Amino acid sequence: MRDTRLEAEGAEFLVLAHLLIEGMEAHKAYTTYPGYDVIALNPSKKRQCRIQVKSRYLTGDRVFGIRNFDCDFVVFAKLNRATPRGASPTGGVRPPELYVLPIDVVHKAKTEAKAMNAYRVRLAKIENADSFLNDWSLIKRFLDMDPS
Template sequence: MSRLDTRLESEGAEFLVLGQLLIHRIPAYKTYTNMPGYDLVATNPERNVAVRIQVKSRWGTGAKDFPIQNFDCEFVVAVFLNRGSKDGKKEVADPDYYVLPVSIVSALPRTANWKKVSMRNVVDLDQYREAWHLISDFLNTSGKAAGEAAALASS
C-alpha cells in the first residue's frame, strides 16, 4: 500500500490546536511554516511570557505513536485525528488532544529508525488529555518552573 499524503491534515491539526488554545482563553498564534522545533506560540502579554508548542499529529484512528526529533519547545501537543484507516475498516472519530510538557516527551524511549515515541509509555496518560491548563499555568506562573512542576507531578 502506498504511503498516505497527510500534509493537509497535519496543517489542519496545527489550526485545531490553535483554536483550542484560543477558546481556552490562551492568546496564541501560528508561526511561519516549518519553523524548527515549534509550530505555535502561546503568550501572556501582561507577564511578557511566551511558550513554544510543537504539534504532532497522526491521521489514523487508534494511532498511539509519533515521530519527534526536535525538542526545542516547552510543550508538545499530540493530536490523534482519528480519520479512520486506509483500508476503511476503522471508524472516523473526534480528535484526541494530549498536552505534554516537553520534558515528558524527551524522556520517552524512541525507536531507532523513525525516532517515534509511544503514548503507551506515558505514565498516567489521561491526566494530559486536553490538559490546556498546563499551558495557561506555565504562562501565569514562573514559566519554566510550572513546566517542571507538571513534569514532576507525573513522575
C-alpha cells in the first residue's frame, strides 16, 4: 500500500489556503489537536470553527473513514491523483475536489466500518452531496461572517 502521508498533509494545507483565500483567518492545528486539523476564526465575534480534513488519494474515490467527531466541519478532500491498479486510465489525474460538510451531515451519513473500529462516510449517502463542493460560505456563516 502506498504511503500517502505527504498528500494528506498537502490536503490540510490546501484547505487552509482556500479558507485564507476566502477571507477567513485560519491556522493549521498540527498534531496536538486530535479532533481537528485546521481552525478558522472570527476574532471580532469571538467565534471559532474546528475543521477535520479527510483526504483520499485515488481519482473518483467517494468514501472516507472517520473516528473522531469532535469538530464542527469535515472537509473531504478528493485529491484525484491516480487511478487504482488495473483500472482504466480515463479517470487519471484531475484537480482536487473539496466537500465542505457540516458535522451533523457527516453523522447522518456514517455507517460502521467493522475492520477499522471507526465509521465510513459515503458521498452517495449525503443528500445533494455536490451542493457541498467548495461551499466555503457554510463556514463563513458558522463564524458569523458575511458569506459573500
